[in-house]
Amino acid sequence: xxxxxxxxxxxxxxxxxxxxxxxxxxxxxxxxxxxxxxxxxxxxxxxxxxxxxxxxxxxxxxxxxxxxxxxxxxxxxxxxxxxxxxxxxxxxxxxxxxxxxxxxxxxxxxxxxxxxxxxxxxxxxxxxxxxxxxxxxxxxxxxxxxxxxxxxxxxxxxxxxxxxxxxxxxxxxxxxxxxxxxxxxxxxxxxxxxxxxxxxxxxxxxxxxxxxxxxxxxxxxxxxxxxxxxxxxxxxxxxxxxxxxxxxxxxxxxxxxxxxxxxxxxxxxxxxxxxxxxxxxxxxxxxxxxxxxxxxxxxxxxxxxxxxxxxxxxxxxxxxxxxxxxxxxxxxx
Amino acid sequence: xxxxxxxxxxxxxxxxxxxxxxxxxxxxxxxxxxxxxxxxxxxxxxxxxxxxxxxxxxxxxxxxxxxxxxxxxxxxxxxxxxxxxxxxxxxxxxxxxxxxxxxxxxxxxxxxxxxxxxxxxxxxxxxxxxxxxxxxxxxxxxxxxxxxxxxxxxxxxxxxxxxxxxxxxxxxxxxxxxxxxxxxxxxxxxxxxxxxxxxxxxxxxxxxxxxxxxxxxxxxxxxxxxxxxxxxxxxxxxxxxxxxxxxxxxxxxxxxxxxxxxxxxxxxxxxxxxxxxxxxxxxxxxxxxxxxxxxxxxxxxxxxxxxxxxxxxxxxxxxxxxxxxxxxxxxxx
Numbered sequence: 129x130x131x132x133x134x135x136x137x138x139x140x141x142x143x144x145x146x147x148x149x150x151x152x153x154x155x156x157x158x159x160x161x162x163x164x165x166x167x168x169x170x171x172x173x174x175x176x177x178x179x180x181x182x183x184x185x186x187x188x189x190x191x192x193x194x195x196x197x198x199x200x201x202x203x204x205x206x207x208x209x210x211x212x213x214x215x216x217x218x219x220x221x222x223x224x225x226x227x228x229x230x231x232x233x234x235x236x237x238x239x240x241x242x243x244x245x246x247x248x249x250x251x252x253x254x255x256x257x258x259x260x261x262x263x264x265x266x267x268x269x270x271x272x273x274x275x276x277x278x279x280x281x282x283x284x285x286x287x288x289x290x291x292x293x294x295x296x297x298x299x300x301x302x303x304x305x306x307x308x309x310x311x312x313x314x315x316x317x318x319x320x321x322x323x324x325x326x327x328x329x330x331x332x333x334x335x336x337x338x339x340x341x342x343x344x345x346x347x348x349x350x351x352x353x354x355x356x357x358x359x360x361x362x363x364x365x366x367x368x369x370x371x372x373x374x375x376x377x378x379x380x381x382x383x384x385x386x387x388x389x390x391x392x393x394x395x396x397x398x399x400x401x402x403x404x405x406x407x408x409x410x411x412x413x414x415x416x417x418x419x420x421x422x423x424x425x426x427x428x429x430x431x432x433x434x435x436x437x438x439x440x441x442x443x444x445x446x447x448x449x450x451x452x453x454x455x456x457x458x459x460x461x
Numbered sequence: 462x463x464x465x466x467x468x469x470x471x472x473x474x475x476x477x478x479x480x481x482x483x484x485x486x487x488x489x490x491x492x493x494x495x496x497x498x499x500x501x502x503x504x505x506x507x508x509x510x511x512x513x514x515x516x517x518x519x520x521x522x523x524x525x526x527x528x529x530x531x532x533x534x535x536x537x538x539x540x541x542x543x544x545x546x547x548x549x550x551x552x553x554x555x556x557x558x559x560x561x562x563x564x565x566x567x568x569x570x571x572x573x574x575x576x577x578x579x580x581x582x583x584x585x586x587x588x589x590x591x592x593x594x595x596x597x598x599x600x601x602x603x604x605x606x607x608x609x610x611x612x613x614x615x616x617x618x619x620x621x622x623x624x625x626x627x628x629x630x631x632x633x634x635x636x637x638x639x640x641x642x643x644x645x646x647x648x649x650x651x652x653x654x655x656x657x658x659x660x661x662x663x664x665x666x667x668x669x670x671x672x673x674x675x676x677x678x679x680x681x682x683x684x685x686x687x688x689x690x691x692x693x694x695x696x697x698x699x700x701x702x703x704x705x706x707x708x709x710x711x712x713x714x715x716x717x718x719x720x721x722x723x724x725x726x727x728x729x730x731x732x733x734x735x736x737x738x739x740x741x742x743x744x745x746x747x748x749x750x751x752x753x754x755x756x757x758x759x760x761x762x763x764x765x766x767x768x769x770x771x772x773x774x775x776x777x778x779x780x781x782x783x784x785x786x787x788x789x790x791x792x793x794x
Contacts, residue, residue, distance in 0.1 A: 163783075166779055168779075412773055419787050420757075423753075427752070440744045443748070444737070450744070451496040451751075454748060458759075461794070
């Protein structure tokens with residue numbers, strides 16, 4: 129085991145930060161470190177926090193981190209920003225946090241943005257969480273803007289998923305977020321002191337009652353599907369858990385205790401067979417995802433870009449069907 | 462060539478409808494039909510229309526279809542609804558269209574919803590468009606709700622992509638849609654008679670000026686990335702096109718001529734090398750996507766679900782690292 133991983137296991141923050149950077153920059157050695165650290169993971173409770181812009185997600189993560197600290201637990205925060213270069217959400221959220229959490233050695237904060245691939249970001253999130261886990265943090269909070277499938281993939285790293293809503297964002301936004309709702313273990317209505325909060329709570333409860341069993345099935349189905357539409361095991365099943373709705377005013381630390389209790393309840397629920405099941409799902413997704421990357425790398429090596437370009441042009445000129453082209457590619461591997 | 466494909470090539474609508482259903486239901490024979498029809502595709506102009514709920518997307522598609530009809534062109538509409546079972550957008554849109562377009566034999570309308578996989582939906586969209594193309598339609602309009610990566614994948618089938626905005630949807634929604642903006646060839650501000658329309662137009666123009674070159678690069682980068690983070694060719698480059706902003710009031714058919722002209726301009730721009738490039742990109746994405754599916758099917762056959770489960774459990778119990786597990790899976794293929 130090399131120096132950096134040994135230092136990380138001893139809780140060295142600088143070693144953690146350096147390995148996190150290696151993952152972000154896709155340094156080759158990071159994979160080796162991750163393999164070495166794997167036996168030392170599995171202790172942290174991983175919590176995903178997602179929601180649309182404007183729901184006060186960052187403030188909530190901030191308040192949650194303080195709540196865990198008051199219980200004596202150490203907290204690592206990973207803020208993942210999958211949005212385009214146009215928005216700078218992660219940076220703003222960090223600034224708020226710095227003010228409240230700086231100087232506390234029991235908290236580690238890292239943000240990760242992307243200008244490239246969303247699939248790659250989900251993968252990097254998983255690996256970063258694993259490093260934080262090996263570094264000994266009790267709780268890992270993964271925060272991401274909720275805007276679609278990519279966030280679902282990112283949040284999937286978590287054991288407990290919190291979806292943050294806020295009153296008054298309008299029906300249009302609600303419709304967009306329907307897919308996100310389906311992955312919630314805990315639903316937070318933040319800014320609960322604003323007009324319309326009770327209406328939002330009622331709407332969420334109604335949606336949950338209406339759509340819950342089907343929705344979770346779809347969501348879990350979708351999980352495997354994201355890696356290739358060919359379900360390998362039948363491990364994915366509906367979990368017997370009804371999402372808890374919690375009202376908070378994160379900026380005033382209101383409702384945070386109730387939220388912590390909801391997380392506790394979900395964690396207690398997830399012990400035993402249900403937890404094993406969820407871990408199996410996550411690992412299956414991860415293995416298929418890694419396999420896919422490895423296979424494409426292999427294809428990359430076995431086929432020159434000229435050969436691929438020729439094949440693409442034959443398809444383009446209707447001399448070769450895509451089906452036949454894939455048959456040829458398969459025979460190359 | 463079997464009966465159904467021959468009938469489809471002769472323009473038989475019932476044959477088209479039956480083959481579309483085969484694709485939706487993932488019937489084995491559909492792949493064979495698609496391979497047979499491949500030489501007969503490539504004639505239709507494919508236009509993607511996407512935007513958040515509430516932008517009046519369906520009315521716009523409706524008005525556009527009528528515009529093309531007035532020019533004497535035949536139109537097929539494929540309305541793809543990737544949202545959860547909670548919303549029923551596609552159905553409503555269809556109802557509006559039925560009223561305006563029914564009885565016109567030059568228009569073919571099909572909607573496709575999903576309760577399963579988003580990746581599968583993008584694939585089905587591509588295959589359905591190909592059938593419509595082989596059936597001889599001049600224009601194919603692919604309509605989808607804009608809410609994230611999944612829609613980007615769906616819209617990618619198109620040669621010209623129209624992103625629909627509307628005034629007054631708020632900043633939060635704008636932030637969500639930033640990723641969608643990056644794929645626009647034509648930007649429509651619909652409901653342009655509403656207050657705030659000029660502000661939306663100005664905001665879009667500002668965003669375009671600010672983010673355009675970088676944004677398109679990111680978007681194209683992301684394209685390859687969605688199939689596995691291993692770029693195979695370097696075909697993806699920034700196209701030299703500045704999106705046109707058009708104002709419409711679709712329900713009153715206002716601005717539709719300007720929109721048709723913008724589409725014409727983009728189509729003219731895309732002739733020659735730029736069009737070849739775009740087609741190559743689309744085919745590359747398709748081939749890698751199909752290859753992935755085929756490889757997972759192969760893995761599925763070569764590995765029992767018990768063997769996979771055992772491996773997953775070894776990773777879960779930290780006896781095996783994910784990296785080592787993938788090495789074992791690779792050796793099986």
